[in-house]
Amino acid sequence: MRQTRDFNKPPVVLSYATIAGPKEGEGPLASYFDKVINNLYYYEDTWEKAEQKMLLEACELALQKANVTKEEVDFFLAGDLLNQVISANFVAKTLSLPFFGLYNACATFYESLALGSMLIAGGFAQKVLVGVSSHYATSERQYRNPTEQGVQKTPTAQWTVTGAAAVLLGEGEGQLKIPRVTVGKALDFGLADPSDMGGAMTPAAYDTLLAHFKETGFNYDYYDLIATGDLANFGHQVLVKLLAEQGINFGSKLTDCGILIYSPLQEVNAGGSGAACSALVTVGYVFDELNRGKISKFLGLGTGALLSQVTTQQGMTIPVIAHAVAIESY
Amino acid sequence: MMAIDKNEYQKTIEKIKPKPPALKNSFLAFVMGGFICLLGEILFQLLVNQGISEKDSYTYVSITFIFISALLTGVGIYDDLVRIFGAGLIVPITGFANSMVSPALEHKQEGLVLGVGAKVFTVAGPVIIYGIISSVLVAILLRGIGRL
Numbered sequence: 001m002r003q004t005r006d007f008n009k010p011p012v013v014l015s016y017a018t019i020a021g022p023k024e025g026e027g028p029l030a031s032y033f034d035k036v037i038n039n040l041y042y043y044e045d046t047w048e049k050a051e052q053k054m055l056l057e058a059c060e061l062a063l064q065k066a067n068v069t070k071e072e073v074d075f076f077l078a079g080d081l082l083n084q085v086i087s088a089n090f091v092a093k094t095l096s097l098p099f100f101g102l103y104n105a106c107a108t109f110y111e112s113l114a115l116g117s118m119l120i121a122g123g124f125a126q127k128v129l130v131g132v133s134s135h136y137a138t139s140e141r142q143y144r145n146p147t148e149q150g151v152q153k154t155p156t157a158q159w160t161v162t163g164a165a166a167v168l169l170g171e172g173e174g175q176l177k178i179p180r181v182t183v184g185k186a187l188d189f190g191l192a193d194p195s196d197m198g199g200a201m202t203p204a205a206y207d208t209l210l211a212h213f214k215e216t217g218f219n220y221d222y223y224d225l226i227a228t229g230d231l232a233n234f235g236h237q238v239l240v241k242l243l244a245e246q247g248i249n250f251g252s253k254l255t256d257c258g259i260l261i262y263s264p265l266q267e268v269n270a271g272g273s274g275a276a277c278s279a280l281v282t283v284g285y286v287f288d289e290l291n292r293g294k295i296s297k298f299l300g301l302g303t304g305a306l307l308s309q310v311t312t313q314q315g316m317t318i319p320v321i322a323h324a325v326a327i328e329s330y
Numbered sequence: 331m332m333a334i335d336k337n338e339y340q341k342t343i344e345k346i347k348p349k350p351p352a353l354k355n356s357f358l359a360f361v362m363g364g365f366i367c368l369l370g371e372i373l374f375q376l377l378v379n380q381g382i383s384e385k386d387s388y389t390y391v392s393i394t395f396i397f398i399s400a401l402l403t404g405v406g407i408y409d410d411l412v413r414i415f416g417a418g419l420i421v422p423i424t425g426f427a428n429s430m431v432s433p434a435l436e437h438k439q440e441g442l443v444l445g446v447g448a449k450v451f452t453v454a455g456p457v458i459i460y461g462i463i464s465s466v467l468v469a470i471l472l473r474g475i476g477r478l
Contacts, residue, residue, distance in 0.1 A: 046439045146436035148403050149453060150412025150419055150428050152355065155348040189339050199343045203334050234348060241346075242334065267413075 012174025015066035021162025074125035110302025133164035134274035159268035165279035198235025229278035232258035232271030257281035362418030399424035
């Protein structure tokens with residue numbers, strides 16, 4: 001079993017777009033987003049519609065930026081956190097493109113990116129549109145409590161990022177290339193605390209990260225930046241500890257999107273989470289850094305906790321996953 | 331590859347997981363809980379001084395608190411206060427009101443019957459069920475003791 005795929009003709013990023021929520025717009029990465037909405041309802045009457053609107057606008061903006069019409073897109077790959085992936089499904093209905101609806105919880109963005117790259121590298125598509133979204137209020141309702149219910153969260157709890165991101169992948173030349181991906185395995189390390197998803201997901205990130213380096217044969221200093229999806233402060237700390245036990249130290253080259261998206265003053269407990277967390281940070285911030293030449297080799301690891309309220313209430317432990325996608329500029 | 335030992339990992343996580351600040355949380359809950367009791371007592375005395383019977387005054391105090399809590403929940407403040415004061419605002423009757431108003435608000439777009447009507451007890455329901463069961467058990471127990 002080999003988890004990594006190298007692409008002879010790496011797919012390229014043709015364009016990308018991001019829309020962030022109000023809280024994310026107050027965070028340290030605000031200036032990197034194409035648009036920041038000022039209200040969780042985004043002029044709609046339900047949060048679900050607001051999330052769909054964000055995803056649709058991100059997709060349309062990405063197409064517009066690349067000057068590509070809908071008809072030129074071969075496949076639309078999208079997902080979100082809601083039951084029956086409704087945000088992606090409803091946006092797909094509006095876009096009316098050949099569509100794959102995907103779910104890997106907070107790893108959905110990297111799952112979509114990996115699959116989209118494979119479709120292009122494998123010669124099955126020339127242009128693939130990838131999109132994900134998440135919304136604080138829609139997720140809070142589905143996975144946790146009513147938004148206005150008073151609860152005191154634990155220090156390991158995370159804040160679901162509101163936002164949407166879209167990436168248009170294509171063949172040929174482009175500054176940002178995707179030379180390889182490592183597909184993660186769903187694992188279970190017996191953790192059951194739904195308010196500590198960072199700690200639960202860390203072994204998945206560790207597993208995929210080490211598999212990536214083992215299979216590529218790269219030195220640990222090959223990448224300029226490695227970012228995990230949403231392990232947040234606690235999970236990141238545990239990952240650094242696990243790696244240190246194996247004598248591996250990435251130092252400041254290893255970071256986490258859940259830490260980057262908010263400032264510590266924003267009272268988000270351990271940090272951000274959600275499908276849009278890794279998507280906004282990767283597409284908004286990291287792509288910008290790659291384009292400006294500040295870094296040239298990036299490895300992102302989308303991390304997902306594959307639980308539901310039902311599995312938690314029935315006492316089952318949390319399966320987790322992490323997918324790695326390398327993005328390089330040259 | 332260096333695999334992670336599952337049991338070892340669970341133990342490590344339990345050991346290093348940051349714990350909620352129990353002392354600070356208890357103190358803030360104590361202060362806020364006490365403050366609500368104080369307000370209740372003041373309101374109660376005012377009502378009694380107005381010539382309202384003690385029994386009715388208790389009811390009016392409860393109703394007032396339920397109203398205030400529902401209002402603060404509706405305007406989106408109550409959950410922010412609970413984040414700070416925790417149990418001090420969850421345990422009193424105001425917390426119970428919050429636990430019914432918040433799901434009602436949350437699901438109002440799904441309609442008055444299947445949204446608000448069906449979901450209003452999702453948080454408070456268990457409290458009511460087990461409250462009634464315990465009161466029945468206690469009543470039977472006390473009756474039993476009384477017979478002895």
